[in-house]
Every structure is written in C-alpha cells, then in structure tokens.
Amino acid sequence: MTRATLLENGLVIDGTGADGWLGDVLLADGLIAAIGQNLRNQLPASIGPDDITVVDCTGLAITPGFIDVHTHDDAIVLRHPDMLPKVSQGITTVIAGNCGISLLPLVVEKPEPPLNLLGNDSFQFDTVEGYETALAEARPAVNVAVLIGHTTLRFACMGDLSRAASADELDAMCALLAQCMQGGAAGMSSGLFYEPAFAAPAEEVVRLAKVVARYGGVYSTHLRDEMASIIEALHEAGETAFSAGVPLIVSHHKCAGTANWGRTLETLPVIEAMARRQPVAMDVYPYVAGSTVLREDLVDGVIDVLVSWSTPHPEMTGRTLVSIAAEWGIDQKAACRRLQPGGACYFQMHEDDVKRVIAHPLSMIGSDGLPHDQHPHPRLWGAFPRVLARYWREQKLFSLETAVYKMTGLSARNFRLHQRGQLQVGWHADVVVLDPARVRDVASYENPIALSVGIEKVFVNGALAYVGDGLITARAGRLLKRHAPQP
Numbered sequence: 001m002t003r004a005t006l007l008e009n010g011l012v013i014d015g016t017g018a019d020g021w022l023g024d025v026l027l028a029d030g031l032i033a034a035i036g037q038n039l040r041n042q043l044p045a046s047i048g049p050d051d052i053t054v055v056d057c058t059g060l061a062i063t064p065g066f067i068d069v070h071t072h073d074d075a076i077v078l079r080h081p082d083m084l085p086k087v088s089q090g091i092t093t094v095i096a097g098n099c100g101i102s103l104l105p106l107v108v109e110k111p112e113p114p115l116n117l118l119g120n121d122s123f124q125f126d127t128v129e130g131y132e133t134a135l136a137e138a139r140p141a142v143n144v145a146v147l148i149g150h151t152t153l154r155f156a157c158m159g160d161l162s163r164a165a166s167a168d169e170l171d172a173m174c175a176l177l178a179q180c181m182q183g184g185a186a187g188m189s190s191g192l193f194y195e196p197a198f199a200a201p202a203e204e205v206v207r208l209a210k211v212v213a214r215y216g217g218v219y220s221t222h223l224r225d226e227m228a229s230i231i232e233a234l235h236e237a238g239e240t241a242f243s244a245g246v247p248l249i250v251s252h253h254k255c256a257g258t259a260n261w262g263r264t265l266e267t268l269p270v271i272e273a274m275a276r277r278q279p280v281a282m283d284v285y286p287y288v289a290g291s292t293v294l295r296e297d298l299v300d301g302v303i304d305v306l307v308s309w310s311t312p313h314p315e316m317t318g319r320t321l322v323s324i325a326a327e328w329g330i331d332q333k334a335a336c337r338r339l340q341p342g343g344a345c346y347f348q349m350h351e352d353d354v355k356r357v358i359a360h361p362l363s364m365i366g367s368d369g370l371p372h373d374q375h376p377h378p379r380l381w382g383a384f385p386r387v388l389a390r391y392w393r394e395q396k397l398f399s400l401e402t403a404v405y406k407m408t409g410l411s412a413r414n415f416r417l418h419q420r421g422q423l424q425v426g427w428h429a430d431v432v433v434l435d436p437a438r439v440r441d442v443a444s445y446e447n448p449i450a451l452s453v454g455i456e457k458v459f460v461n462g463a464l465a466y467v468g469d470g471l472i473t474a475r476a477g478r479l480l481k482r483h484a485p486q487p
C-alpha cells in the first residue's frame with residue numbers, strides 16, 4: 001500500500017521562477033509522484049482510493065518547501081524538535097552552522113560567546129555521525145543540513161584565539177573539517193566579525209576552504225566588517241573563495257550603521273563583478289534591525305537597541321537600551337556592559353538597502369533567527385511570510401514566482417541540496433500550500449513570538465508536518481548530507 005496525498009487545483013509554483021499554472025501535485029512515499037492536471041483520474045495502480053488524502057487547493061498556491069539558508073538551529077532541532085517557529089513559516093529545511101558558529105565538532109561544557117548563540121547548554125558532538133544519530137532520535141519536523149563553523153574549529157583546536165592558528169593547529173583544524181565533510185557536512189562558514197575569529201588571517205580561512213573544495217562543499221561568511229570597511233571585507237571573502245575554488249555565500253548582506261546607509265549601491269556592483277568570475281550568492285532577512293550578542297562597539301548612541309536576552313538582568317529583555325540606561329543613570333555603553341552576557345536587536349540598516357538586497361537576483365532568503373533568545377528578533381517567526389506579504393504583495397518588488405524561487409530553487413542550488421527546492425517528479429516531497437492573498441507575518445519587535453497567517457499546510461518528506469492553526473502533526477525531517485562525489 002502506498003500512502004499518498006493529492007493536492008488538487010492549486011496554483012503550482014515550481015520553485016524555478018517559472019510562471020505558476022493551475023494543476024495538481026501528487027505526493028507518495030515521501031516523493032513527488034506526479035505533477036499535472038486532473039491527476040485524480042490518472043492515479044497509479046499502486047494507489048487505491050482509500051490510501052489517498054485529497055486536499056482541495058482552490059485559491060491556494062502549491063510551492064516547494066522553503067529552505068531557510070541562514071540559521072542557528074543546530075541545537076534547537078534537538079531540544080525542540082517540533083520546530084514550530086520554522087515549520088509554521090513553510091520552512092521544511094534549515095541550514096545550520098552559519099556565521100562560523102556550529103554545534104559540531106566541539107565538546108565543551110560551557111560555550112563562550114559567540115558560541116552561546118546556540119544556547120548555554122553543553123556542546124556534545126565531535127562528529128557529524130554523532131549528531132546524525134541524535135537527530136534521528138529527536139525526529140525534528142524539518143530537514144537539517146550543517147555547515148562547519150570556522151570559529152568552532154578554532155575553539156576545538158586552539159587555546160589562545162587572539163592570534164592566527166599555528167601550523168600545527170591549522171593542520172588539526174583541516175583534519176577535523178575533512179572528517180566532517182566526509183560525514184556529509186554541506187560546507188564551512190566563517191564569522192570573521194566575531195572576536196574569536198577576527199585574528200584569523202585570510203590565509204587561515206583559505207587553507208580550510210580548500211578542504212571544503214575537495215569535497216564539493218560551499219563557503220558562507222559573516223564578513224569581517226559590515227560597516228565602514230565592508231568593501232575590503234567583501235574583497236577578502238571573494239579572494240578567499242576564489243583561491244580555494246569554492247562557491248561563496250555572503251551571509252545576511254547589509255550595510256550597517258547610519259554612516260553606511262545607502263552603500264548597497266557600492267556593494268552590490270562589487271558582488272556582481274565577483275559573480276562574473278566565480279560562483280557567488282548572498283542571503284538576506286527582511287528587516288532593518290540585525291540581532292546578535294550584546295557588543296559595546298555596536299552601541300553608538302544613535303541607533304535603537306532592543307535587548308533580546310541578558311543573563312544578569314533577565315528583567316530587562318524586551319526593553320530598549322536607552323530606557324535601561326536612563327533608569328540606571330548611566331550611558332548606553334555602560335548599560336550594555338552591565339547587561340552582558342546578553343543579546344540585542346540593533347536597528348542598524350536603512351530600508352532602501354534592505355529592499356535593494358532582497359530584490360537582487362543573487363539574493364536568497366535566510367531568517368538568521370536566534371531560537372534561544374528570550375525576546376527574539378521577529379525574524380525567527382516571521383521572515384519568510386514577511387517577504388511574501390511586504391515585499392511581494394504590498395511593494396511588488398518581484399513576482400510571487402520570484403519570491404518563491406528565492407526561498408526554494410535558488411537556495412537548493414546554491415547549497416547543493418539534492419533533489420529539493422523544486423516541484424519535480426521523483427524529487428523529495430517538501431511542499432507548502434499557502435494562501436497568496438492572506439499570507440503574512442505576525443511576529444513583531446514588541447510581540448516576537450507569533451504564528452504567521454496563511455501557511456495552510458506544510459509537508460516534509462511527504463508527511464503532513466504542519467497545518468495552519470499551529471498544529472504539528474508529523475516530525476519527518478532528517479539530516480541532509482552533502483550529495484557530491486568523495487575526493
């Protein structure tokens with residue numbers, strides 16, 4: 001007996017950017033079994049009338065499951081495998097391990113910043129295989145692909161992180177990375193912006209990226225600088241990837257700080273020029289605020305800062321730094337120091353820059369959601385529906401098909417995910433049914449934990465994972481291993 005679902009009479013958007021058309025999609029045995037019109041009358045003999053669930057998709061769109069290419073979900077998929085913030089947005093696959101910060105391969109009792117973006121619990125996995133076993137036991141609602149973080153490798157192989165890795169340390173990092181690539185990691189990420197990686201020279205990253213190249217993986221980077229020196233940082237990333245021979249993904253592309261507003265007019269042409277000689281892409285989230293750990297250097301007294309968590313002062317979460325500083329009778333930098341360790345949303349971007357990056361043909365959508373924050377940035381619960389509601393339906397930056405492409409087909413291609421990201425017969429049945437007229441984010445800076453509207457049904461590996469009223473039904477996600485020839 002074959003268990004099957006027939007999605008009938010919806011606007012079929014295949015994830016390639018091609019125009020949608022009215023038709024049906026048949027899911028069976030975890031795969032997309034057929035796409036066409038009037039499939040009800042052409043069911044394969046193996047599917048009996050009692051084995052099939054028919055879903056009327058009149059007025060709705062049928063799209064590939066969304067791929068959240070920028071996440072820090074490494075640990076949360078194990079601790080809260082229902083993954084409600086993600087699956088409720090239509091996300092069926094998350095790419096974990098971004099910004100140089102990955103849960104593996106590292107065993108440590110108490111993670112130091114910025115590793116604590118993944119929560120304050122211990123790190124327990126020194127191999128991809130160990131993580132895969134834990135994932136299989138947890139049964140997350142979404143698929144997971146992992147990047148190996150350069151910063152994590154440094155913590156694993158070095159003592160003093162305020163300098164470049166020595167020759168021996170770098171050999172050890174390369175060996176550990178090779179083992180993880182062998183185990184199926186999708187590639188490597190770096191976060192040269194963060195202190196434990198900042199001292200690493202480009203050559204250190206090139207050596208590691210060459211290991212990634214041998215296995216056919218990708219390299220994503222949180223640039224060394226997203227403010228005054230962003231052009232230099234972009235060139236460094238481009239050279240690193242080019243000389244190692246790996247595809248480059250620029251993480252959460254932005255021009256941060258009021259002095260840099262408008263500078264995507266400079267950065268995007270640099271990225272385009274790079275793309276003429278090497279594979280380059282970027283990810284972006286649809287908000288003018290960024291979010292990371294509390295850092296004094298990001299507090300300039302001009303931009304608004306909203307506290308998302310604080311270990312010494314949990315009572316201050318959800319409040320602005322300016323109001324906390326006023327209450328304490330100190331300046332904002334001093335208040336920032338007193339709240340650490342903690343996290344915040346920084347209103348550091350200009351809307352025009354955000355729009356320019358989202359509309360750019362090389363950009364794909366990644367939430368960069370921080371699932372361990374007490375009062376998280378709303379991107380954790382709302383990023384994907386917000387792109388559809390605000391940037392497709394309201395502002396018409398692009399067609400619905402292009403918006404979907406930026407969340408599916410383009411993302412799968414850039415991260416080399418095998419047979420996902422498009423509606424194609426024989427491919428994995430990660431599928432979303434959504435209401436184009438109603439879909440929208442509800443999460444806000446004030447109330448960041450809220451289900452989106454208009455995501456009607458989400459299928460992961462053919463199983464109904466989510467229905468639009470907040471209900472998780474099946475947890476059918478798995479580890480997606482890099483599908484590329486071994487060296």
Ligand code: ZN
Nearest residue numbers: 099222251252
């Ligand atoms: Zn980052």
Ligand code: CU
Nearest residue numbers: 070098099368
């Ligand atoms: Cu990130």
